[in-house]
Amino acid sequence: MLAAVKTETIREIILENRDIPSLAHGEVLINVDYCGICGSDLHAFNHSKGYEFVNKPIILGHEISGKVVECNDPESEYLIGKKVIVESMHYCGHCENCKNSRYSICESNKCIGLHFDGGMAEFVKTKSKYVREIPDGLPLSIAALSEPLSIAIHAVNRAGEINQGQTVLVQGPGIIGFFVALVCVEKNAKVILSGLERDYENRLSKCLDFGITPHIADKSSLSEKVDIVFECSGSNVAVKNGFNNLKKGGRAVFVALYEQDTNLFLTQLVRNEWPIITSYGCGPVDYVSAFNILQKYQNKLNNVVGFYxxxxxxxxxxxSLNQDVLKAVLSME
Known part of the structure; x- marks a missing residue:
């Protein structure tokens, strides 16, 4: 099979012919159709701080859609021929957090494509427990977006109640920020997606068709303070600006991962009673909600994806690194 392999050299990916993976008990083989490029893939590509655990060479990719073509146990035979996605986070199911349905912070969590070979190849193997069937009528190309949308859904759920009349600011117009904004629109909130002037053409402008208001942060300030800030940019400057835009008693939700330390003046947070809420990854139930939203917006979403x-x-x-595309997705066709 043909595979895109991240080498030990920074910012180097090469195409290699690899053997099709052989299956152990409980695993299935997927003929990959599409695999998205995630921010975590870019961090691994750059050898960023916090990604030292990624052993190279490795086949990246955890936003996978395709068809099951082989299994290694009778219990999984029903999956053969099914169109599926793969859950990115491979939780143990036995630790305290898993028992409390907090799968995204499983004590033994591993991510396909970061801890072991992923989906930027013609075939990928995974345990059948992490495979989810794609609903009828949802194209494989759009189903590949279910993982980043699930992360956004998990973040919005972590924020607590969001409803009509509230104003939400989402900082960072990448795909996670865009999807967080879209999920908040689905909750009837007034939603502002903020980025820099350079982001407008290829990123911020895409939100206009989804009921999201774009805001260019380096050109003007917001006219009003907001109820909730979702920080999805990974920028230290944006972290501090977000608190400046937050009402007293508002909520700040941190979704991005950061390559540098961030300094906060905690007295300001205490005096305004601003809780810091963090959100990482997603769990199985988030994919169900993601499929529903993808089905609703599937035609419009074709306009935000660049296929390669x-x-x-x-x-x-x-x-992706140059932010020339909102979402890059690889096609194996």
């Missing part, structure tokens, strides 16, 4: 053949994987990574 696997042979153009380096261009897809470069365009």
């Amino acid at each position: 053949p696997l042979s153009k994987v380096n261009q897809a990574f470069d365009n």
Whole structure:
């Protein structure tokens, strides 16, 4: 099979011919159709701080959609021929957090494509317990977006109640920020998606068709303070600006991962009773909600995705790093 392999050299991915993975008990083989490029893939590509655990060479990719073509136990035979996605976070199911349905912070969590080979290849194997069937009528190309949308859904649920009449500021117009904004629109909130002037053409402008208000942070200030801030940019400057835009008693939800330390003046947070809420990853139930939203918006979502053949994987990574595309997705066709 053809695979895109991240080497030990920074910012290097090469195409290699690899053996199709052999299956152990409980595993299935998926013929990959699409695999999205996530921010975590970009961090691994850059050898960023916090991603030292990624052992290279490795096949990246955890936003996977495709068809099951082989299994290794009778219990999984029903999956053969099914269109599926793969849950990115491979939780143990036995630790205290898993028993309390907090799968995203499983004590033994592993992420496909970061801890072991993932989906930027023609075939990928995984345990059948992490496979979810795609609903009828949802294209494989759009189903590949279920993982980043699930992360956004998990973040919005972590924020607590959001309803009509509240104003939400989402900082960072990448795909996670965009999806967080979209989920908040589904809750009838007034939603502002904030980015820089350079983000407008390829990112912020995409939100206009979804009931989201774009805001260029380096050109003007918000006219009113907001009830909730979702920090999805990973920028230290944005972290501090977010609190400046937050009402007293508002909520700040941190979704991004950061490459540098961030300093906060905690006295300001205490005096305004601003709780800091963090959100990481997603759990199985989030994919159910994600499928519903993807089905509703599937036609419009085609306009926010840039599709690249696997042979153009380096261009897809470069365009993602340069923010020339809101969401890059590799096609194995």
